[in-house]
Amino acid sequence: MxxxxxxxxxxxxxxxxxxxxxxxxxxxxxxxxxxxxxxxxxxxxxxxxxxxxxxxxxxxxxxxxxxxxxxxxxxxxxxxxxxxxxxxxxxxxxxxxxxxxxxxxxxxxxHTFAPAELNSHVVAMKLVSELLLIHITIAILSYGAFSLSFVFSLLYCLQYKLLKEKKWGKRLLRIADLSRLEHMSYVLNVIGVPMLILAIILGLQWAYIKVPNMHWYDTKVIGSFIVLCCYSSYLYMRVGKELNGRSLALWNMASFLIVLINFFLFGKLSSFHFWYS
The missing domain is CATH 1.20.120 (Four Helix Bundle (Hemerythrin (Met), subunit A))
Structure with missing residues (x-):
């Protein structure tokens, strides 16, 4: 090809x-x-x-x-x-x-307008490792689950606003009911959190093997743990405290913003996630 x-x-x-x-x-x-x-x-x-x-x-x-x-x-x-x-x-x-x-x-x-130098085949080939592949794949899949969870929370807030303002119409009827939107957001986070934990464990293991002088205070490591804490807090509030509603949806949406910051910014500042820089 x-x-x-x-x-x-x-x-x-x-x-x-x-x-x-x-x-x-x-x-x-x-x-x-x-x-x-x-x-x-x-x-x-x-x-x-x-x-x-x-x-x-x-x-x-x-x-x-x-x-x-x-x-x-x-x-x-x-x-x-x-x-x-x-x-x-x-x-x-x-x-x-x-x-x-x-x-x-x-x-x-x-992706389309990313600088060409980001696609470094030379660096990528040097980093080929089954452990690394599994780590990155699981991490991206967890981000995918968090992304969809964010969308369900966004729809929850939109539906909540339409109901509160009594704006009846086709759009209101086509969006799923609040309980279903909230449940799907929760289920996706239940899937995403353990996948992120696995990704972090595998990533740290790879770093200890391949990266000399790996530091725990690396921005990417700290960012990943912050993301994990945010979504773990969501699950604790949902299951442990039995909280629900708009405030929990807003927390979930804010947590996804941390995911984006971790993916795009912290990777650039990391001392050993250099395949993302």
């Missing part, structure tokens, strides 16, 4: 992704079922193109593509599309695909 074809495939994916998000936005504003259906199938085609791109990229590099921020962003976007399509097919929650893929499209745009 030549490089020109790969570039054209990626460009086509971005264009179709943008069109899908636009149609979902039209559906969100006007409750247009036809636009929703076209957007869904466009997104399914985007997923197929993303999967094809990942497959040929793996054939070209001979490894799983998560060893640089350039690769990690693409895999993150693929995870978001996969999870949103899966949940939409199983649960039929309106607007979950739209909100999730606004985030996913933003990740794709960042």
């Amino acid at each position: 030549n490089d020109i074809f790969m570039v054209k495939l990626h460009e086509l994916t971005v264009v179709l992704y943008a069109l899908s998000v636009l149609l979902y936005f039209i559906d969100f504003l006007n409750s247009n079922r036809k636009a929703n259906k076209i957007a869904f199938w466009l997104l399914a085609f985007v997923w197929a193109l993303q999967t094809t791109f990942l497959f040929f990229y793996m054939l070209k590099t001979g490894r799983f593509p998560v060893l640089s921020i350039y690769e990690g962003l693409y895999f993150y976007a693929w995870v978001l599309v996969t999870l949103s399509l899966g949940i939409n097919s199983l649960l039929r929650v309106d607007f979950i695909v739209f909100f999730t893929n606004v985030l996913g499209f933003a990740i794709m745009v960042i």
Whole structure:
């Protein structure tokens, strides 16, 4: 598979992704079922193109593509599309695909316009390690779960606002009820937290083996533990204190902002997460 074809495939994916998000936005504003259906199938085609791109990229590099921020962003976007399509097919929650893929499209745009030097094959090949691959893959999957949990909390706050202001309409009816939105947000965090714990354990193990003079006060290590504490606090408040409602949804949304800071900023400041810099 030549490089020109790969570039054209990626460009086509971005264009179709943008069109899908636009149609979902039209559906969100006007409750247009036809636009929703076209957007869904466009997104399914985007997923197929993303999967094809990942497959040929793996054939070209001979490894799983998560060893640089350039690769990690693409895999993150693929995870978001996969999870949103899966949940939409199983649960039929309106607007979950739209909100999730606004985030996913933003990740794709960042990936597309990332500086070329971020995609360092030389550095990546030096870092090939099964332990590292598992660590990064699990971490990104946990971020995918947290991303969808954030979207459910966002929909919860939107539904809460519509109910409080008594704005009855098609949009209110199409968003799932508050208890269902809250439950799905909780379930995704229950999945994401243990995956993040495993990712941290594997990452620390790899660092001790491969990185000389690894420090616990490294920004990425501290950031990962902050993320873990935020979501563990969410689970404690939800299960231990039996709290629920809008305040818990806002806590969950704030926790996701910490995830983004940890992914984009702390990785840059880290002394040993240099494949992300």
